[in-house]
Amino acid sequence: MQDFPVSLEEIDNLARRADTVIRRLRERVFAPGAQKALSVRFNVRTAAEMAGRTEKAVRDAEGDGRLPTPEKDPNTGRRTGYSLEEVNRMREVFGTLPRRAAEDPATVLAVQNFKGGVGKSTVVVHLAQYLALRGYRVCVIDCDSQGSTTSIFGLNPDVDVDEDEDTLYPFFRHGGPTSLHYALRATYWPGIAMIPANLGLYDAEYEFAARMVREQSFVLDRLRHGIETISDQFDVILLDPPPALGMISLSVLRAANALLIPAPPNNIDFGSTAHFLKMMGATLNELAEHGGARGYHFVKILATKMNDQKSAHQAIKRVMEAVFPHDLMQSVLKDSAEIDNATANLMTVYEMTGAATRTDTHKRCRVYLDAVGREVETLIRKTWPSHHAALRKEGIL
Template structure:
């Protein structure tokens, strides 16, 4: 219907595609959960979305219905061939349509981990190629999409560094507990020094926005509330207004390699589902606004809506 009435929210050709990495060097913070739900939220809104799974654990790939050990071949389907010297000239070979209209996927599997060793071995000899190869690959397909979401490994490795170079926006999920909060603070310090070093070797990289999202938030836990207040005080300009709430609905969907947006039938009529869907939609709306602010063609409409 949006296509028929000309109301699709696509960026204009002159607008830069939004290439967002959902990144934290610590695992278990809700990174993949955020990637898959944001992708489906944006697709439901009518945007053209691509997900690039850069994590050899391939959780995002599995959620989208591909068995990494059976359906994905490292020599044909993942980033791995592109990251080699003499590899393909673009990433088009790896793009796959998904069962979800509006979302394309570049999958991953365990073989992608070999790129970590190979990149590290070649870093001293050819730093420019190593740092910018992924960025060049993303640029080769970016004209087809409005939003590209990148799911990097939860570690400070060569692939994570490549993702930092390829992205033009960062979203950092951080649960409100002492360990994860401290880890996120260290991640930001480490990222600052890492970006400075990367700039020294390959030029500075600007981001349209860098935002922290409180993930796995449980309002019933006083410790979560206290740490959330601390996070708001420490990162007043950088933390999103909304939080991604901890919900059994997300856990139940994930157990079946699904998302909350995919659930149908009686399961969608429960109060738990409605609350969870509201939380996810709220996160999607706030991130969507950040995205639209990066597109000059949307500024006039944003001003009419009182959002700019």
């Protein structure tokens, strides 16, 4: 019998040591009893711009009682700024909330790529928060058992999330709930709800595979039907699938009505994205034979982790522009230390405050993120007939 120097026991020890590192990180970020809160505030000029009105209109509405009087610092007597809830209250008063009409379809947008490390979760959380800042009602569904998106939204997957009550897992099980309302949770971001994930969701892959033999169409469209039970509450539903071709990923492809494909411009990742597109096409055609064809309002490729200092990135980006002239997004999510620093503390760039937001690095990063958000927002609005008149007025349609 061959003697292997690394035994299963040693692999278990590696897993335990890795778990210790993760636990210590989460203990630092998720202090006992602490609850993540959004501390971002906006001055009157920014708040007025967000609400689509002038500063005078805001002050007049406060003066005549349509808006509450803003809080002031007891020591300085100066305004403390407006919270996002208060900005949304302004939008309600002024009638400038940019939401879809009841007859418009909710956008179910999957940020999908079967390869890990392409910036999928980074795009999901920042896009969700950008849209919430704009006043949309957003739901984030974490379909990845790693729970990265869940962690960034302030929930410890190992402690705060019960796989039998809080994730998609019960819904995927035989005889499970008929609606996804049971799993919806409010977040510390006004306008964003989420369905979290943890490692227990991985078991759904095995259950799905076993049921595929007996109930193909039911399994494939289970997530789509679940989303239909909650879609009336939201303008945009963002899906963060696992970075692999599995049953949950297939369910996400069937549930979404729009796709955003993050693809870093390097040889390996771009090659993987090409394989993903080929595999996705073949898979969707195969699934169509069993559950009917599914189409999308839009499918766009987003260049992520772009480094302008690397000539190889620039070369591959030019290739992407030539190969996907109509499918590649104009905006680019560039590689940024700001995103890395925020993620290290399980935060996003949009929730950073204080001196950190006044650096050139932060400002550049916000420009990239806002550009991506605006372009996706426009793509979404084009799918809503009630927005077409406004889009024509803006010169977009």
